[in-house]
């Protein structure tokens with residue numbers, strides 16, 4: 001199984017340059033197909049074992065399927081599954097490299113599988129809790145990291161991540177300047193959690209990802 005080599009100067013330089021210039025980056029084929037397939041199979045197996053639950057929104061984690069329709073399954077770094085071990089090791093490496101280059105002070109990582117059944121999405125939001133939206137709030141989500149697990153995803157299936165590129169004080173309109181990012185297997189999306197409004201558009205088939213947040217102390 002091959003995982004990306006973060007000691008490769010080109011990959012790391014691309015990530016760092018894109019993050020410092022644009023505050024987000026999209027890296028295709030970040031994860032190789034075998035590990036994407038393993039994580040996909042694991043997410044489905046855990047779903048069938050009843051480990052996923054309806055995701056909530058906000059600190060109280062109120063569930064409202066109109067706002068957010070995914071099923072989530074939180075992952076623990078102690079989990080001995082080889083694909084998860086590889087994933088956690090990779091994200092720890094990424095955290096260290098990004099800290100070294102950008103001094104973001106990333107300190108911990110929380111992550112879950114997310115499964116959006118057909119027709120569901122996640123309405124426009126920001127990943128930082130309102131209570132944390134002051135500089136250097138302790139425990140704030142600082143960098144969002146999403147890896148998609150959908151191999152052979154047809155464009156017609158929808159399910160893009162819509163990232164609103166400008167800062168907006170309040171909820172941006174759907175047609176505000178944005179980038180639509182298809183949830184292609186192996187693709188990594190990183191963005192500063194407090195900076196971007198974003199939403200998940202509904203898809204016509206199950207849409208799987210492993211999503212996480214690097215937090216500051």
Ligand SMILES: O=C(O)CCC(=O)C(=O)O
Nearest residue numbers: 122127146161200209211
């Ligand atoms: O899956 C995605 O593309 C984004 C998910 C998301 O915005 C979230 O979980 O906060």
Ligand SMILES: [Fe+2]
Nearest residue numbers: 125126127198
């Ligand atoms: Fe989000």
